[in-house]
Amino acid sequence: MGVADGTADDKASESPLIPTSSTASQKIPKDTFHFAYIIYFTLGAGFLLPWNAFITAVDYFDYLYPDVNVDRIFAVVYMLVALVSLVIIIFYAHRSDAYVRINVGLSLFVVSLLVVPVMDAVYIKGQSGLYAGFYVTVVAVGLSGLADALVQGGLIGSAGELPERYMQAVVAGTAASGVLVSFLRIFTKAAYSQDSEGLRGSAILYFTVGIILMVICIIFYNVAHRLPVFKYYNDLKSRAVNEDRQENGSLAGPQWRSSLWKIVGRVKWFGFGIGLIYIVTLSIFPGYITEDVHSEIFKDWYSIFLITVYNVFDLVGKSLTAVYLPENPKVSIGASAGRLLFYPLFWGCLHGPRFFRTEIPVTFLTFLLGLTNGYLTSVLMILAPKTVQLQHAEIVGIVIVLFLVVGLAIGSIVAWFWVI
Template sequence: MLSWNKWNQTMSLRLRLNLGFSMFVLCLMVTPIVDWINWDQNGTKVKSNATYCVVVVSVVVCGLADGLIGGSLIGSAGKLPKQYMQAIFAGTASSGVLICILRIITKVSLPHTPHGLKTSAHFYFIISTTVLIVCIICCNLLYKLPIMQQHYTHLVQDFLPCSRHKLRDVARTIKCPAFGIFAIYTVTLSIFPGFLAENLESSVFKDWYPILLITIYNVADFVGKSFTALYVVKSTSKATWGCVARLLFYPLFTACL
């Protein structure tokens, strides 16, 4: 929402992306730093309410950064050829696959102890921060490419005050696709990853079961978003009804309890 109104006129896409990625980097550094300073000289962990508050605030800032980056990327890709939009969604899905691979590697290579879990989490924060720094570098190099400068010139010309529309007018125009996106995220976030990570058990796979389920979900998500490079549903109504059909997952997952 912040990237919609006045920020869109005063801040360039490049500045918004750099700001969002920088917010991500700072937030990812908070948790390991807080964990490190909360150990006393005797090696005992010190519990503090302030630590909890700092972590919660960092999660909130992560959400703001995600919205800022997502809105900026999708907004800029909307003016570019369609393969750019597909690449953005496939890229977001690939990040989940990479994190699952990292989790599997750390689970296999590290001991199943609190210290091993802590080391695994630190690997996640270090690698994620490194990837974000690479994203910042690539983001700045991207806008120096001739093809991007050509398209970006047209973007700047299109972002005139006279060409802007109110949010409610845009929402009314795309109400079916917007409702479909709302249904997708509502169903997905209410089931994944909380339900899959905590409420299911298996006597065969044991503690590997949640990891396998989350990995299967992320791989399927990546395949589905990559498949749009080959085929896209042309009918908006069919795509919307397909999104609404995801509500069937509620009784299906309830039956699994």
């Protein structure tokens, strides 16, 4: 595969971490108390929490709207809106500012999360069958998908312009969001009754936590730009953009599209690996482990247990890149293809020998699914922006997110049809 074929000198000249001659004398500011890292970790957790809130409260929505397939409709609307929005953002990213896009997206997240608790308080009031509320909720899910495209594309792009640890922070934050929701799900199942009032209380809790975290994200993101470490790297980017403009002129129209396709060609194998990771993962998780496997020991706690196992080890995998990051992306891309082996292995958990159908193999495979998903995603997300010049790192981040969302969408569709 033609991945990262440049020489060491090429990489050095393109790395945003190596100061140019005009900045070499400047000392890189210290990330005091790791505050910048914490901010990016929190933002990573924040932009996935709205989707997690909608999908985790699916029992509540199933009670309210029993005649529709809520989770599948939510998934299609969310993914479709996010996908179309990302395509538009990619073609107009050079005319817009990531700072504005992220702030608008975070604000839209708050609005979309407010819809469910406000509508419950003034209209639904726990009543089943009020389908006008369902249509409003679907619009809120679509709005959340738009916000996801604005925030995730901008945030991954922004992290790509910074040292590797900040991309690792964002990616680990996304996994932490899943862990938070898993523990909220355990708490609500243990503390709330499973009748209409209990489901209503659980759903309101999910959305309340989401709103609080999104407000924190808005504050954190706007504080981040005042930190010396971010000012330093923003200055590096500004100088790189100005130098590029002086050499090549302003990019517009056909010239911009030509440059964009070159960038896509440069990172296409990274995108292929990430897309394949999420095709495999989403075609197994969460559908398989919530619907297809059963346990006499755990009973209705089994799916919650498996989802928690997956989310915890997804976080572990995404955190391991802070300890060891392989330099050769070909290995990680090959390992992404190797994850196709999960299909026959999980198939065996339903149709194989008796032991293979017990809790231990299923739990072990779920642990491996989460660990490999987390580690390989983190590796490829970190390495991809480092293959281009600093001024193009944001576009690479958005392109990689587009591949990720395509993988999520295809994986969600495959989950309906594969042989399990």
